Amino acid sequence: MSNLVIAIDGPAGAGKSTVAKLIAQNLNIVYIDTGSMYRALTYKLLKENIDLNNTSKIIDVLNSTKIDFRDNHIFLDDEIVDDKIRTNKINNNVSLVAKIKEVREKLVKIQRNISKNNDIIMDGRDIGSYVLPNAKFKFYITANPEERGKRRYKELIKEYPNIKLSEIIEEIKERDKIDKTRNIAPLIKTEDSIEIDTTNKSIEEVVKIILNYIEKNNY
Numbered sequence: 317m318s319n320l321v322i323a324i325d326g327p328a329g330a331g332k333s334t335v336a337k338l339i340a341q342n343l344n345i346v347y348i349d350t351g352s353m354y355r356a357l358t359y360k361l362l363k364e365n366i367d368l369n370n371t372s373k374i375i376d377v378l379n380s381t382k383i384d385f386r387d388n389h390i391f392l393d394d395e396i397v398d399d400k401i402r403t404n405k406i407n408n409n410v411s412l413v414a415k416i417k418e419v420r421e422k423l424v425k426i427q428r429n430i431s432k433n434n435d436i437i438m439d440g441r442d443i444g445s446y447v448l449p450n451a452k453f454k455f456y457i458t459a460n461p462e463e464r465g466k467r468r469y470k471e472l473i474k475e476y477p478n479i480k481l482s483e484i485i486e487e488i489k490e491r492d493k494i495d496k497t498r499n500i501a502p503l504i505k506t507e508d509s510i511e512i513d514t515t516n517k518s519i520e521e522v523v524k525i526i527l528n529y530i531e532k533n534n535y
Contacts, residue, residue, distance in 0.1 A: 318347060319437040321450075322530070323443035326457035327503060328407070328491045331336030331514045331522065333516075335457060340437050340526045348391070348430055350440035350447065353383050353423045356392040357399035359411065359535040360361040368412045375418045383423070385430065393494065404472055404479070411491050416443070424501075432484035442501035444509050454509040457522065461488050461534055463515045 322339065326332050333349050340347035358368075360381060372373055382393050389396045413419055421443075427438065427447050439448065444454035459467075465485030472479055497504040505511055510529060514522050 319431075319433070320452060321431055321448055322437040322453045322455070323448050323451035323474065323501065324437065324439040324455045324457055324503070325441060325443050325445070326439075327441075327459075327464065328488055328490050329468050329493065330457045330459045331519060332457050333434075333522060334519055335514075335522050335526065336437050336439040340527055342523070342527055343435070343437075345435040346385075346430070347388060348427065348436055348438040349383060350423070350438060351410070352390040352398075352401060352411050353426070354419070355406050356383050356390055356397055357381060357419065357423075358394060358406050358410045358413045359401045362409065362443070367410060371416055372417075374413065375414060378419055378422060383526065384426065402474060407468070407491075408487055411494040411498075412426055413498050415494060415500065420500050436498055441495050441503040444506045446501035449506075453526075453533070454506060455526060456505040456509040456511045457512055458511065459515040461492070463483055464488050475513065 322338050322345070323463060324332050333351070337347050338351070357378060359424060361368060361374060361377060364377065366373070384390070384391050389398055390401070391397070424447050430436065431438065431448055439449060444451055444456070462485060465481060465488050468488065469479065470482045470486045472484070492503075512522055
């Protein structure tokens with residue numbers, strides 16, 4: 317790859333998307349949030365009351381669905397759904413959809429096509445290991461479940477005032493289990509990834525670490 321390609325992987329709530337957006341702004345490159353693509357499909361399936369255990373029906377919906385990025389927005393069937401896909405209901409169901417082989421194959425194809433002609437930073441669960449294994453830079457961003465739960469809790473408490481921190485932490489642990497044990501491209505840290513634990517770090521500190529590493533390695 318002659319263009320700049322940065323892969324960021326890690327579990328839910330580790331800060332991947334926030335960090336990736338800031339890196340993209342600093343380097344003036346395209347940011348692709350792969351998780352939002354799976355969220356968009358999950359949103360449509362839930363909206364249409366599709367049983368998430370009915371794989372054949374999910375594939376039917378997938379084949380008649382258009383998901384893409386334009387101007388840093390996620391589009392579902394030509395509608396911007398940036399905010400609609402960030403609910404707790406989506407959080408708790410997206411891993412069930414993302415583990416389906418046919419879903420991953422189609423969305424990964426879209427992700428790879430975007431990376432061919434753009435300087436990009438892409439974040440998700442399987443970017444460095446599966447989607448873009450030849451990425452020039454790979455980072456694995458993580459944090460302990462308790463810290464990730466606190467971050468999710470702060471995001472959700474205004475919209476869901478009765479939500480409990482303990483429930484969020486358990487949901488995070490369950491998502492981790494699904495993501496790490498799925499048959500297709502599970503969440504792993506590749507040997508060539510730089511691991512950054514964000515538990516006791518600010519977003520600014522993490523961004524600085526990544527930018528410094530990229531600068532020192534000839535970009």
